[in-house]
Each structure stands twice: as C-alpha cells, then as structure tokens.
Amino acid sequence: MTLDQLFGLAGRTALVTGATRGIGEAMAQSLDAAGARVILAGRDRQRLDQVASALEHDPVVLTADLQDPDGPTSLAREARASAGAIDILINNAGGSWNQALSDVDDESWDRTLRTNLTAAFALTRELAPTMAERGWGRVVNVASVMGLVGDTHSSAYAASKGGMIAMTRSLAAELGRDGVTVNTLCPGWVETDLVSDLHSDDRFQQRVVRRTPVRRWGVPADMAAAAVFLSGPGSAFMTGQTLVVDGGLSATW
Numbered sequence: 001m002t003l004d005q006l007f008g009l010a011g012r013t014a015l016v017t018g019a020t021r022g023i024g025e026a027m028a029q030s031l032d033a034a035g036a037r038v039i040l041a042g043r044d045r046q047r048l049d050q051v052a053s054a055l056e057h058d059p060v061v062l063t064a065d066l067q068d069p070d071g072p073t074s075l076a077r078e079a080r081a082s083a084g085a086i087d088i089l090i091n092n093a094g095g096s097w098n099q100a101l102s103d104v105d106d107e108s109w110d111r112t113l114r115t116n117l118t119a120a121f122a123l124t125r126e127l128a129p130t131m132a133e134r135g136w137g138r139v140v141n142v143a144s145v146m147g148l149v150g151d152t153h154s155s156a157y158a159a160s161k162g163g164m165i166a167m168t169r170s171l172a173a174e175l176g177r178d179g180v181t182v183n184t185l186c187p188g189w190v191e192t193d194l195v196s197d198l199h200s201d202d203r204f205q206q207r208v209v210r211r212t213p214v215r216r217w218g219v220p221a222d223m224a225a226a227a228v229f230l231s232g233p234g235s236a237f238m239t240g241q242t243l244v245v246d247g248g249l250s251a252t253w
C-alpha cells in the first residue's frame, strides 16, 4: 500500500471545530497537508482567517458559538451550504472550567456539558446521516485523559469527556455498517492556551514531565498526527475506540 492509500485525504472535506488555535489549528493544518479541504469553525473570525491563510486546499471559514443551543445545527447547515457533503468531522472545540465541587453551579455545569459534549453530539446527528448515505465517513471526538481518570476540580469537565467516550462507542455501533467510523482521541497534557497557567507554573510543569514516560509535555502536532490517522483510509477497521496520546502518562503510576 502507498502512504496515500493509508493516510491520503485528497477529495475529502473535513469540518474542524475549535480551529482558531492549539490542537484544532494543528489538526486543520495536518488534514490540509494530507489533501483535505478543511472547514475551520470557531468564534474568532480574524483568527480563523489567519489560520486559513496558511492552508492550501481552498479552506472555508465559519464562525459559531457552540454554547448556543442553535450553534451546532446552524454550523452544520452553513458547512454543507458552503462546501457540500462533509466526510470528516473533528469535534475538537472544548473548554475546561477548573472548579471545586462547591463552585460548580448549574450554569457552569451546563456550559461545560453543552460545549464539550452536547455540541459534538448535535454536530454528529446533523452530519453523520449524509456520511452514511455516501458510505464513508469519519468522526473524531477529542476528549481527554480526564475522561478516563479522575482529578480534583474536574468533575464537570471529566463528566463531559467521559460522556464523549461512551457516546463514541454507541455511535460506532450504530454507524459502522454504513462505512462511518467514530473514535475518541484522548490527549494528555498538551502545551496550549487552555492550560497555559499550569504550563507556566514551574512546579506543575516539572511534575508532569517527571510523571510522563516520554519526559515532556505534548505539543499540538502530536494530536494532529493521530487525527490524520483516525480521519484517513488506513483506520477503516478501527471504530468505537479510545486512542490515548499522552506520552504514557495514564499507562503508568
């Protein structure tokens, strides 16, 4: 098999949420490099335009706030209207609201679940039927190691990411017969704006390095490589799975 037959995405259209920066930006760049036309979705139009300017395959930029109840549905409709059928959905947008149990009020719980889990479900519900009709599709849900193990001040975030892992398995069961795979990618600690306060705290930063077998933090490109695999032809026999990319952190103690 050629590398193209395993990883090539020419002729495919991919929607990446949270593409303004960090992991989503890196995934958009790598999918474009593999040949896909990428639809970049996010809240900051200027930033999306900057990311798009570095892409080769006629990218599309769409703004959407996935916390809005109509956000995911309108995004899916606009994506189809601007680029036609979507072959690959990367549910990457997400946020972490690091809060102690007593500080997680109903609004904060809802916001976390809406952005990290409900939006991914709603986008999949909108876009997967066309993938199934066409007999080919990829859904990649970006969860977190925190969906597999617990930590302090993480109850809502961990619930949203654990929910994503469980949702992935059931959607895989439902969509597999139509050529649509659904997998979860679980990053460990990755240097992005999301965790910049923790990364700039020397003690915490070193603690992560000491506990991680490969002795470093992840970088967005580590996640992008996995996303290209999960989006491509070479992962056709893999569905409902959780691919953990964390430098070995969760495999050891």
Ligand SMILES: NC(=O)c1ccc[n+]([C@@H]2O[C@H](COP(=O)([O-])OP(=O)(O)OC[C@H]3O[C@@H](n4cnc5c(N)ncnc54)[C@H](O)[C@@H]3O)[C@@H](O)[C@H]2O)c1
Pocket (backbone or CB within 6 Å): 017, 018, 019, 020, 021, 022, 023, 024, 042, 043, 064, 065, 066, 067, 068, 092, 093, 094, 095, 096, 115, 142, 143, 144, 145, 186, 187, 188, 189, 190, 191, 192, 193, 194, 195
């Ligand atoms: N960085 C890490 O250490 C780490 C670890 C595990 C999982 N993750 C997950 O990876 C994904 C990407 O995170 P990142 O580290 O690149 O963070 P980031 O904060 O740099 O990027 C997150 C992206 O999601 C977008 N987003 C957030 N809320 C949104 C909303 N309501 N509507 C639309 N877009 C919204 C942001 O604008 C941004 O583009 C997230 O789902 C995060 O939970 C990150």
